Amino acid sequence: MFKRIFSFLVPVGKNIKEDIDIYGSEVPLEGNLYLTLNEKIVKNINKECDIPISFIPENGKQKNEVRNILVEFLKTEAIDVGKLLAKRLCGFTSKISGNGLLFLIITNENKYKNLIISRFPVESGLSTNIEKSKLNIEYLENIFMKNSNYYKATIYSGESYDSDFWEGLAVDKQINRKKRELADYWIKDFLKSQFRITSKTGTSFLATSLKESITKCKDVNSKNKLLSVAILAENLNGKAISVNSFCNKYSLPDNLKDIITKSLPTPEIAEIKFEFNLDEFKSILAYTTIYLDNEAVLSAPSFAFHDVWEMENDQNDKVRFSTYGQIVNEKIKSRI
Amino acid sequence: MDYLALQNIYAKRFPLLEKVACKIKDDLKVKVKKCLRIDNISARAKSIERFTIKAKRVNEDGSLKYDDPINQIQDQIGVKIVTFYLSDVDEIEKIIKDYYTPIEHKKVAPDNIKEFGYEGKHLILFIEDWHIGNGVDEKDIPNYFELQIKTLFQHAWAECEHDLGYKSDKPLNKEDKRNLAFTAAQAWGADKIFNEVFIKIMRNEKGLQ
Numbered sequence: 001m002f003k004r005i006f007s008f009l010v011p012v013g014k015n016i017k018e019d020i021d022i023y024g025s026e027v028p029l030e031g032n033l034y035l036t037l038n039e040k041i042v043k044n045i046n047k048e049c050d051i052p053i054s055f056i057p058e059n060g061k062q063k064n065e066v067r068n069i070l071v072e073f074l075k076t077e078a079i080d081v082g083k084l085l086a087k088r089l090c091g092f093t094s095k096i097s098g099n100g101l102l103f104l105i106i107t108n109e110n111k112y113k114n115l116i117i118s119r120f121p122v123e124s125g126l127s128t129n130i131e132k133s134k135l136n137i138e139y140l141e142n143i144f145m146k147n148s149n150y151y152k153a154t155i156y157s158g159e160s161y162d163s164d165f166w167e168g169l170a171v172d173k174q175i176n177r178k179k180r181e182l183a184d185y186w187i188k189d190f191l192k193s194q195f196r197i198t199s200k201t202g203t204s205f206l207a208t209s210l211k212e213s214i215t216k217c218k219d220v221n222s223k224n225k226l227l228s229v230a231i232l233a234e235n236l237n238g239k240a241i242s243v244n245s246f247c248n249k250y251s252l253p254d255n256l257k258d259i260i261t262k263s264l265p266t267p268e269i270a271e272i273k274f275e276f277n278l279d280e281f282k283s284i285l286a287y288t289t290i291y292l293d294n295e296a297v298l299s300a301p302s303f304a305f306h307d308v309w310e311m312e313n314d315q316n317d318k319v320r321f322s323t324y325g326q327i328v329n330e331k332i333k334s335r336i
Numbered sequence: 337m338d339y340l341a342l343q344n345i346y347a348k349r350f351p352l353l354e355k356v357a358c359k360i361k362d363d364l365k366v367k368v369k370k371c372l373r374i375d376n377i378s379a380r381a382k383s384i385e386r387f388t389i390k391a392k393r394v395n396e397d398g399s400l401k402y403d404d405p406i407n408q409i410q411d412q413i414g415v416k417i418v419t420f421y422l423s424d425v426d427e428i429e430k431i432i433k434d435y436y437t438p439i440e441h442k443k444v445a446p447d448n449i450k451e452f453g454y455e456g457k458h459l460i461l462f463i464e465d466w467h468i469g470n471g472v473d474e475k476d477i478p479n480y481f482e483l484q485i486k487t488l489f490q491h492a493w494a495e496c497e498h499d500l501g502y503k504s505d506k507p508l509n510k511e512d513k514r515n516l517a518f519t520a521a522q523a524w525g526a527d528k529i530f531n532e533v534f535i536k537i538m539r540n541e542k543g544l545q
Contacts, residue, residue, distance in 0.1 A: 160408075163478070163479050163480070166439050196462070198435055200435050201435045204435075266465055266470065
């Protein structure tokens, strides 16, 4: 349930020495703007914001200046306190990001209080009207596009100002998702926050569930499919993924997706976004490589090596390895 | 404040806290398994009695320290990792931060450079959904747990000092306090020397001077 909405025009302020005035106002809980905000942000906020973030403690202490402002704003619901957030955002807004419209939306849900912090880019455009059979065209600056889907949003929910509001959920619909999930200036600089699920934790869930799924699969084709995606995962280092997006990326069939999800400690983990960490992945899904004197190199995940490669000894201290599968990738290296 | 009602709320969540404490301990064991010199990892839910005592604590001016104890007391679940050497404490802290998100991480030591007393590394970390499991109302579980990382000497000193504090009806006198500070200084010195020798041996093993 909506409680208050405040809006601020946030100009570019990064690397600008002069003091910049910030203007804001309260948005009435009726009318087109209210309906647009409800439709565009509030209604889908829990679905859209899928990246958990948390405030970074300052000097190791349980203190974070942005959290302090946020809590103060929720307590007072005062526009002057909200303006502190707008002023802070202004200081980190570069020319590349451009001017923005910041919305601070307070909603209530039973005992819980929510704060949505959202930024829309402001744009320029043309306005036309016909007057006395004549077309008038006017250039407009600082306009907010109703249909724009390029926004950033973060939601904080809680009941206790002491123990809650250290973590939130974020989305960045302005960024090129192939590269990153959240703009640094929004999360690291403006909100003084970090990914809530560390890259190692997220990756360890993915790697462990893959490992367990490979072991569980009795069907050779399924086992091989999982082994091959484990190899392809090496290309994901540093990218933001979730277990679900990983499965979708490599078009894993539903039955394998289901095995992987069921191998996680809780099904909800499948949705959590994290930064893929190759070292952690390799430490769990380590590979064993055997070099033979005939120049052959055999490789497979350590825990499944003898499932993948069948070994026969002969009487001359020689071994014969055999395997069966589908070729999914081929690499040529100049030297081993 | 209605302390009886508070005690009942805490007593209701206590069995859950014990279960979550075990899960956190198991999780931590896996995470720090690479560290070879761990003496012990223990986890506990704060007893109902100790929680109530803590909830009633007052500041110097007589005001209540906690006006919302169930949300403000962050060591309802406490985990301790005891290790051999001081350098292990830093190594373990680094591993923990690779996997857990802290809202606080600090070295606890006397402020005055001439004083000796309690020392250790304290972290306040999020309790995760996968520690809680399914079918549990998250409101019955606090948001955070406290992790202490200590050397054997820091741990031994803190345990004895804590025990004496509980055993004594009245505050320790000046000489007792001085004696305890002396033992803390010895523990501090022992840690320092063991760590120096350990680092020297490790450097020699690696062929460094």
